[in-house]
Amino acid sequence: MISLNILEICYLFASLTFVIGLKMLSHPDTARKGNLFAAAGMLVGILATLTLYQTFDPDKMVNYILIGLGLLVGSVIGTVMAKKVKMTAMPQMVSFFNGMGGACAALIAIIEFQHHDPAMVSSLLNGEMLVMLMGLVIGGVSFSGSMVAYGKLEGKIKDKTLPFNQIINNSLFLVIIILIIILMTGQSINNPLFYVLMVLALIYGILFVMPIGGADMPVVISLLNSFTGIAAALGGFLYGNKAMLTGGILVGSAGTILTILMCKAMNRSLLNVLLGAFGGTAGGVGKSADGEQSAREISISDTAVLLSYSQRVVIVPGYGLAVAQAQHSCHELEKLLEEKGVEVSYAIHPVAGRMPGHMNVLLAEADVPYERMQEMEEINPKLSQVDVVVVIGANDVVNPAAKNDPSSPIFGMPILEVDQAKNVIILKRGMAAGYAGIENELFFYPKTRMLFGDAKDSLQKLVGEVKAI
Amino acid sequence: MEQLLNYFGENMEMIYFLILAVLLGVEVISNVPAILHTPLMSGANAIHGVVVVGAIIVMLHAAPDNYLALTVGFLAVVMGTLNVVGGFVVTDRMLEMFKKKPKKS
Numbered sequence: 001m002i003s004l005n006i007l008e009i010c011y012l013f014a015s016l017t018f019v020i021g022l023k024m025l026s027h028p029d030t031a032r033k034g035n036l037f038a039a040a041g042m043l044v045g046i047l048a049t050l051t052l053y054q055t056f057d058p059d060k061m062v063n064y065i066l067i068g069l070g071l072l073v074g075s076v077i078g079t080v081m082a083k084k085v086k087m088t089a090m091p092q093m094v095s096f097f098n099g100m101g102g103a104c105a106a107l108i109a110i111i112e113f114q115h116h117d118p119a120m121v122s123s124l125l126n127g128e129m130l131v132m133l134m135g136l137v138i139g140g141v142s143f144s145g146s147m148v149a150y151g152k153l154e155g156k157i158k159d160k161t162l163p164f165n166q167i168i169n170n171s172l173f174l175v176i177i178i179l180i181i182i183l184m185t186g187q188s189i190n191n192p193l194f195y196v197l198m199v200l201a202l203i204y205g206i207l208f209v210m211p212i213g214g215a216d217m218p219v220v221i222s223l224l225n226s227f228t229g230i231a232a233a234l235g236g237f238l239y240g241n242k243a244m245l246t247g248g249i250l251v252g253s254a255g256t257i258l259t260i261l262m263c264k265a266m267n268r269s270l271l272n273v274l275l276g277a278f279g280g281t282a283g284g285v286g287k288s289a290d291g292e293q294s295a296r297e298i299s300i301s302d303t304a305v306l307l308s309y310s311q312r313v314v315i316v317p318g319y320g321l322a323v324a325q326a327q328h329s330c331h332e333l334e335k336l337l338e339e340k341g342v343e344v345s346y347a348i349h350p351v352a353g354r355m356p357g358h359m360n361v362l363l364a365e366a367d368v369p370y371e372r373m374q375e376m377e378e379i380n381p382k383l384s385q386v387d388v389v390v391v392i393g394a395n396d397v398v399n400p401a402a403k404n405d406p407s408s409p410i411f412g413m414p415i416l417e418v419d420q421a422k423n424v425i426i427l428k429r430g431m432a433a434g435y436a437g438i439e440n441e442l443f444f445y446p447k448t449r450m451l452f453g454d455a456k457d458s459l460q461k462l463v464g465e466v467k468a469i
Numbered sequence: 470m471e472q473l474l475n476y477f478g479e480n481m482e483m484i485y486f487l488i489l490a491v492l493l494g495v496e497v498i499s500n501v502p503a504i505l506h507t508p509l510m511s512g513a514n515a516i517h518g519v520v521v522v523g524a525i526i527v528m529l530h531a532a533p534d535n536y537l538a539l540t541v542g543f544l545a546v547v548m549g550t551l552n553v554v555g556g557f558v559v560t561d562r563m564l565e566m567f568k569k570k571p572k573k574s
Binding site: 025026028032054059060062063066069071073083085087090093097098101107110114115127128229231232237239242247249251252262265350358373 | 472476480486487490491494503504505507513515516521522524525526527530537539547549551552556557559560561563564565
């Protein structure tokens, strides 16, 4: 069949665009083209499947209409959601789309399971069944997990740890494995246990993400991302479809590497993240302020003066900046200071915000030049020559306890060593601890001053004050 | 067990393919600047949307009067498309912002 050969070539093309696109995505200059390139390959793959997979069958008109409708509805909703989402809500958007992919993989497994009519059962290989069941479980976990992650980042779902959560999770996992084995070896058709397995997978996804703290969400999303990749690859295995296989596996392995990179940046093991160690054990940890310590406040006008007469200022953005939508005000302040001859740069901790690179995206939105954002290793040695460090809505990533308090749960995590600078000003809403739930002794250092209030509000007032000087 | 082994035997080519693809994924992703982690994750997210191809195949297989399969398949196509289109558009939006270099001011 000529058309099937053409189809295979189209899949080859699509697979190539995925690989090359992913490669291009990992360099700043080519990233955007890489994304479009992969998208083009995807389009070719989808169109080729539609037209070449089987010869047009008039009896199946309904199927074609429904496919067309599905593609249309998905495209419209997807485009609108992606265009409308605020930059700050990016991580949960990715999580949402990821969940959709997982659900798609699980649904495919469900239909395929029903498809195998009794007559064909003798030829139904166990291996095929295994692939199908794993697609169902991984897709299902990825779907419900991503939705919980989405809800958490949206602030709709709170962190919750059930009593014996870990034990429940592990037993559930065991039950899932046992069910898979039963279903694989069982002879009966349309075994209702299949649906029990589906429900258990969904529950497992929820319980899996539920106890994990907000700060660890990026790691979880990245992990679920690679799960969906694996689920997609399993689908590809089922159909012998090379495009699905390459796309899925690439994402599966790339996502896993990315997850590990993120964990490394926090100096924690993946296991540690998954057990929700921050939330669980860190309750009243560390040197939770000895009572006598008190943080010193600074007024807006004093801050303005201090900044205007400095030579070097470094801004450390954190999730608080994203929440307050303060990136534009922040950029405005930076420009004003630059006009006054102050050297301003941004210090970006690899895990600042809710996703690695989150801060870069956010600042880029406000037109902050790329060159001004410096990574941790780059800026740390220079911090001792900095006059003022302004920390905006960041906490754990500047907590000196990571360096000098072995009892702290974040001990060993690389931090921005802002305590090396001459002055530190911290913009913060209140004295609450950061996401890790740990007291930050930096706030009590003699060189530290606190500027309480909403980050955007404070920054705007600061801009006004600096202008007036 | 024998059946399982047979399955692996018959699909050895695919399994080789799988392993090489895993290594390729690792290779491609290493040494990415932290700045690009989020767009990269988002782009990878869009790429696994290729699962929509599977949903289309399911739909093509389904009998026109198998309403259950058609409904579930339709849902799968919608969700898969959401993953693909939404994923690529979001990634493009993120990367668009990196493009704006200082020239303007």
